[in-house]
Amino acid sequence: xxxxxxxxxxxxxxxxxxxxxxxxxxxxxxxxxxxxxxxxxxxxxxxxxxxxxxxxxxxxxxxxxxxxxxxxxxxxxxxxxxxxxxxxxxxxxxxxxxxxxxxxxxxxxxxxxxxxxxxxxxxxxxxxxxxxxxxxxxxxxxxxxxxxxxxxxxxxxxxxxxxxxxxxxxxxxxxxxxxxxxxxxxxxxxxxxxxxxxxxxxxxxxxxxxxxxxxxxxxxxxxxxxxxxxxxxxxxxxxxxxxxxxxxxxxxxxxxxxxxxxxxxxxxxxxxxxxxxxxxxxxxxxxxxxxxxxxxxxxxxxxxxxxxxxxxxxxxxxxxxxxxxxxxxxxxxxxxxxxxxxxxxxxxxxxxxxxxxxxxxxxxxxxxxxxxxxxxxxxxxxxxxxxxxxxxxxxx
Amino acid sequence: xxxxxxxxxxxxxxxxxxxxxxxxxxxxxxxxxxxxxxxxxxxxxxxxxxxxxxxxxxxxxxxxxxxxxxxxxxxxxxxxxxxxxxxxxxxxxxxxxxxxxxxxxxxxxxxxxxxxxxxxxxxxxxxxxxxxxxxxxxxxxxxxxxxxxxxxxxxxxxxxxxxxxxxxxxxxxxxxxxxxxxxxxxxxxxxxxxxxxxxxxxxxxxxxxxxxxxxxxxxxxxxxxxxxxxxxxxxxxxxxxxxxxxxxxxxxxxxxxxxxxxxxxxxxxxxxxxxxxxxxxxxxxxxxxxxxxxxxxxxxxxxxxxxxxxxxxxxxxxxxxxxxxxxxxxxxxxxxxxxxxxxxxxxxxxxxxxxxxxxxxxxxxxxxxxxxxxxxxxxxxxxxxxxxxxxxxxxx
Numbered sequence: 001x002x003x004x005x006x007x008x009x010x011x012x013x014x015x016x017x018x019x020x021x022x023x024x025x026x027x028x029x030x031x032x033x034x035x036x037x038x039x040x041x042x043x044x045x046x047x048x049x050x051x052x053x054x055x056x057x058x059x060x061x062x063x064x065x066x067x068x069x070x071x072x073x074x075x076x077x078x079x080x081x082x083x084x085x086x087x088x089x090x091x092x093x094x095x096x097x098x099x100x101x102x103x104x105x106x107x108x109x110x111x112x113x114x115x116x117x118x119x120x121x122x123x124x125x126x127x128x129x130x131x132x133x134x135x136x137x138x139x140x141x142x143x144x145x146x147x148x149x150x151x152x153x154x155x156x157x158x159x160x161x162x163x164x165x166x167x168x169x170x171x172x173x174x175x176x177x178x179x180x181x182x183x184x185x186x187x188x189x190x191x192x193x194x195x196x197x198x199x200x201x202x203x204x205x206x207x208x209x210x211x212x213x214x215x216x217x218x219x220x221x222x223x224x225x226x227x228x229x230x231x232x233x234x235x236x237x238x239x240x241x242x243x244x245x246x247x248x249x250x251x252x253x254x255x256x257x258x259x260x261x262x263x264x265x266x267x268x269x270x271x272x273x274x275x276x277x278x279x280x281x282x283x284x285x286x287x288x289x290x291x292x293x294x295x296x297x298x299x300x301x302x303x304x305x306x307x308x309x310x311x312x313x314x315x316x317x318x319x320x321x322x323x324x325x326x327x328x329x330x331x332x333x334x335x336x337x338x339x340x341x342x343x344x345x346x347x348x349x350x351x352x353x354x355x356x357x358x359x360x361x362x363x364x365x366x367x368x369x370x371x372x373x374x375x376x377x378x379x380x381x382x383x384x385x386x387x388x389x390x391x392x393x394x395x396x
Numbered sequence: 397x398x399x400x401x402x403x404x405x406x407x408x409x410x411x412x413x414x415x416x417x418x419x420x421x422x423x424x425x426x427x428x429x430x431x432x433x434x435x436x437x438x439x440x441x442x443x444x445x446x447x448x449x450x451x452x453x454x455x456x457x458x459x460x461x462x463x464x465x466x467x468x469x470x471x472x473x474x475x476x477x478x479x480x481x482x483x484x485x486x487x488x489x490x491x492x493x494x495x496x497x498x499x500x501x502x503x504x505x506x507x508x509x510x511x512x513x514x515x516x517x518x519x520x521x522x523x524x525x526x527x528x529x530x531x532x533x534x535x536x537x538x539x540x541x542x543x544x545x546x547x548x549x550x551x552x553x554x555x556x557x558x559x560x561x562x563x564x565x566x567x568x569x570x571x572x573x574x575x576x577x578x579x580x581x582x583x584x585x586x587x588x589x590x591x592x593x594x595x596x597x598x599x600x601x602x603x604x605x606x607x608x609x610x611x612x613x614x615x616x617x618x619x620x621x622x623x624x625x626x627x628x629x630x631x632x633x634x635x636x637x638x639x640x641x642x643x644x645x646x647x648x649x650x651x652x653x654x655x656x657x658x659x660x661x662x663x664x665x666x667x668x669x670x671x672x673x674x675x676x677x678x679x680x681x682x683x684x685x686x687x688x689x690x691x692x693x694x695x696x697x698x699x700x701x702x703x704x705x706x707x708x709x710x711x712x713x714x715x716x717x718x719x720x721x722x723x724x725x726x727x728x729x730x731x732x733x734x735x736x737x738x739x740x741x742x743x744x745x746x747x748x749x750x751x752x753x754x755x756x757x758x759x760x761x762x763x764x765x766x767x768x769x770x771x772x773x774x775x776x777x778x779x780x781x782x783x784x785x786x787x788x789x790x791x792x
Contacts, residue, residue: 037458045454052452055659057666058441060624062433063617103499103626103649110648114542121543138647145647146510147517149543221459228456228654230499251534251541252506252648253499258624259655263451270453 031376031384032356036176036334038375040294041225048274048284053266060258070239071246073255074101081268082218082233088272089288089324091200092211092218097235098242101256102249105198105219105232109142110252112194112215112234113168115244117150120166128154131170132185133364134177134337134371136196139170156364162188171213172196174205177363177371179317179333181205198222203291205331206322214238222334222375224267224287231256231264288325295332298374298381302336305385309392311349312340336372346370353387427772427780428752432572432730434771436690437621444680447666449659456654466635467642469651470497477664478614478629484668485684485720487596488607488614493631494638497652498645501594501615501628505538506648508590508611508630509564511640513546516562524550527566528581529760530573530733530767532592535566552760558584567609568592570601573759573767575713575729577601594618599687601727602718610634618730618771620663620683627652627660684721691728694770694777698732701785707745708736708787732768742766749783 045051065075079099086092102108117127129143133156143153154160157169169191173182176199184193195213199205201223216235221227236242249255274284306314317331338357340346345367347359360369374381441447461471475495482488498504513523525539529552539549550556553565567589569578580589591609595601597619612631617623632638645651670680702710713727734753736742741763743755756765770777 035459037460039457042454042457045452045457048453050452052450053655054448054450055655056441057444057447057663058438061435061438061441061621063431063623064433065624103653106647107649141647145644146542147545149545225457227459228461228651230649230651230653248541251502251537253503253626255624255626257499257626257653257656259449259451259659260653263655267453 028354030351030354030356031380031387033373033376033380033384034356034358036222036373036375038222038225038227038334039377040298040375040381041291042377044285044287044290045225048270051266051270053263055259055262060262063255065255065258065261070098070242071100073246073249074099075258075261075265078231078233078261078265078268081265081272085268085272086210086235088276089202089207090210091202091207091324092197092216092235094235097237098239100234100236100242100245100249101261102232102234103253103256103260104221104230105196105217105234106138106142107249107252108217108232108234108245109139109170109194109196111245111248112217112241113143113151114248115241116168116192116194118244121150124149126150126152128152128160128165128167129170130154130157130160130167130186131172132157132182134175134360134369135170135364136172136176137358137362157185160186162186162191164189166190166192168192168194170194170196172198174199174331174333177335177358178315178337179205179331179335199334202288202322202324203295203332204334206320206329207324208320209323215241220264220267224271225375226264226267229260229264229267231260292325292329292332295334295374299332299336301385302374302388305389306338308389310341311344311392312338312346314338332374334373334375336374338370338372340368340370342368344368349391353391355384355387424750426747426750426752427776427783429769429772429776429780430752430754432618432769432771434618434621434623434730435773436694436771436777437687438773440681440683440686441621444666444670447662449662451655451658456658459651461651461654461657466494466638467496469642469645470495471654471657471661474627474629474657474661474664477661477668481664481668482606482631484672485598485603486606487598487603487720488593488612488631490631493633494635496630496632496638496641496645497657498628498630499649499652499656500617500626501592501613501630502534502538503645503648504613504628504630504641505535505566505590505592507641507644508613508637509539509547510644511637512564512588512590514640517546520545522546522548524548524556524561524563525566526550526553526556526563526582527568528553528578530571530756530765531566531760532568532572533754533758553581556582558582558587560585562586562588564588564590566590566592568594570595570727570729573731573754574711574733575601575727575731577727595730598684598718598720599691599728600730602716602725603720604716605719611637616660616663620667621771622660622663625656625660625663627656688721688725688728691730691770695728695732697781698770698784701781702734704785705787706737707740708734708742710734728770730769730771732770734766734768736764736766738764740764745787749787751780751783 065073083094086094140153171184175182195216198219214237219232271287275286319328322329347370350357357370357372479490482490536549565580567580571578591612593612594615610633615628667683671682715724718725743766746753753766753768756762
């Protein structure tokens with residue numbers, strides 16, 4: 001997921017067309033690693049062949065996908081593929097859950113905030129939405145955009161005093177920006193939880209157990225790399241909550257693009273087919289093996305560069321057993337959460353070296369942190385490492 | 397456009413599988429003409445052949461469509477086709493306008509409300525959003541859904557007292573529900589107008605001049621019948637307003653599905669190709685001739701039934717010259733706005749005859765009015781007319 005400012009920030013960037021020279025002569029072109037535009041799996045989708053989706057002119061004219069479903073705009077084929085991939089990977093319980101499709105998981109966060117806060121509403125007393133710092137920077141923007149009387153941003157969950165009042169806590173696990181595995185921190189008597197599990201896939205971290213929460217959000221963007229489709233889904237235990245989420249999406253966008261849903265179904269089907277254990281001879285390369293290899297290789301190269309300097313570092317990741325890959329693994333998060341020496345404005349430092357990152361301040365942390373996307377294209381990632389390697393030398 | 401309740405209402409309906417019998421023995425299956433699900437052009441899209449769009453697995457991964465465009469998530473091909481169709485039909489000025497694409501025009505209404513009200517905002521003094529009754533029933537739902545402090549529903553524009561305060565007036569022309577050609581009615585000193593032109597196409601009414609307003613909203617749904625795509629667009633004069641609309645869509649859904657945009661571009665291209673005056677021998681039937689014929693035929697049949705009864709009527713439409721078709725024409729609105737005798741609960745009366753309509757109360761009018769969709773499939777429309785013809789007999 002990316003936020004408005006991530007996107008806006010990126011408008012100042014340009015494609016990398018330079019010769020890659022680094023060192024004392026700073027390159028002229030900014031590498032934008034502020035937003036998390038997931039183009040790192042493009043080669044996979046190119047090399048496995050066509051796997052295209054074709055939609056005829058007369059298809060999917062209606063607003064409706066399935067009038068008998070609670071989520072009447074959810075394409076049955078997508079519903080089937082969502083259930084199938086979760087059952088295959090084992091990262092979330094889908095039985096007895098209502099699936100609500102959204103225009104990306106951003107829309108589903110808003111749908112969930114509406115669904116949870118509307119029944120609690122007291123005039124002029126909006127419900128606080130909190131998340132433990134460092135938290136995903138878009139939560140605050142989403143919660144405060146329309147200055148709703150239903151809910152408002154309540155800041156860092158670590159310092160939130162629930163006082164027996166209802167509140168909503170966003171639990172992001174693995175976390176954006178730092179990749180940490182998380183649990184709720186407020187633990188008040190009237191807390192309602194939204195679990196944002198955008199990164200709970202085996203290429204980013206070990207799948208240790210199927211997630212089993214009341215509201216679980218997933219998105220295609222970071223999972224398969226298809227951010228342009230704008231497809232997310234929620235697994236919702238309570239029927240009334242699911243109905244209110246559907247109501248929000250009805251009023252907000254009258255459903256979700258059928259074309260995007262049909263393509264997402266196709267994409268999930270391809271991935272499932274690539275890694276079924278009962279079909280080891282599949283002609284398509286296992287998506288998770290490929291994507292994990294890409295992430296692991298990037299992280300190893302990043303750590304090699306980072307350990308040669310004394311200005312910044314990234315935290316180590318614990319080793320865990322992944323039930324899906326059946327091996328011990330460390331995490332390879334979608335973002336590097338980098339700490340500079342105390343007192344250093346890390347975003348500014350990197351910007352001087354033509355690397356656009358996002359300051360820790362945006363995530364409720366200090367300026368000595370930055371978040372760096374690990375998801376850009378290969379050429380940009382290579383150049384980023386080259387430039388990063390020069391920072392320490394210059395600063396010494 | 398349909399609203400949440402239109403959609404929810406329709407969930408009680410079923411496909412028509414009966415033998416069409418009418419009269420004293422009321423059919424068991426409800427015909428749902430409450431919502432405006434535009435499936436009436438399905439036959440056109442089937443008979444002109446494939447005209448499909450194919451999207452490869454590796455296409456459109458990024459959030460971005462064009463980083464140099466103010467609306468960075470707008471596909472260049474769609475932008476080109478939007479300009480082309482407006483220039484061809486002559487229903488809106490596109491020169492020197494910013495095009496903002498939305499997930500249907502519902503999202504664009506919210507984007508415009510945000511863009512216009514945010515700079516005006518005074519704490520606890522939301523800007524009133526008004527529209528002249530009968531108004532599109534979704535406006536109120538959209539304006540009040542999140543109980544925003546930026547804007548609120550202000551009701552019927554005819555009875556709104558602007559008192560030198562800023563307000564936003566929705567001007568829907570041709571109007572939903574009654575098809576009337578409209579101008580603003582408040583005319584206060586600080587009014588800001590949003591023109592909703594979803595039905596300003598030659599199959600619904602005469603195109604008398606290119607619309608030339610500050611904010612003009614269009615949608616694919618009612619124009620081509622592709623409601624499932626969720627594609628709308630705004631033509632916006634002021635750059636700062638367009639930027640704020642883009643910001644809303646960034647936070648709300650991080651852009652608009654690329655698949656839907658690519659298909660919409662394809663759809664508009666097919667329509668443009670079908671009716672270029674310099675290619676009269678096109679192999680594809682002229683879309684506007686076909687669609688206008690469908691609507692005219694339905695309206696003529698409806699008027700024939702209506703004139704034989706004394707319980708309800710529909711207003712006559714004025715004859716106007718259409719610059720696009722180069723002929724005098726009456727309007728063939730997407731909805732029939734039907735008036736029953738004073739004191740009759742018109743929705744209830746029709747419901748007794750297994751016709752689900754939407755009460756005038758939802759549009760800020762009385763219960764003696766109903767809105768009836770003219771856009772359903774042929775089989776449902778035929779059955780509707782059969783049932784309608786029996787109402788008068790029973791009531792006499």
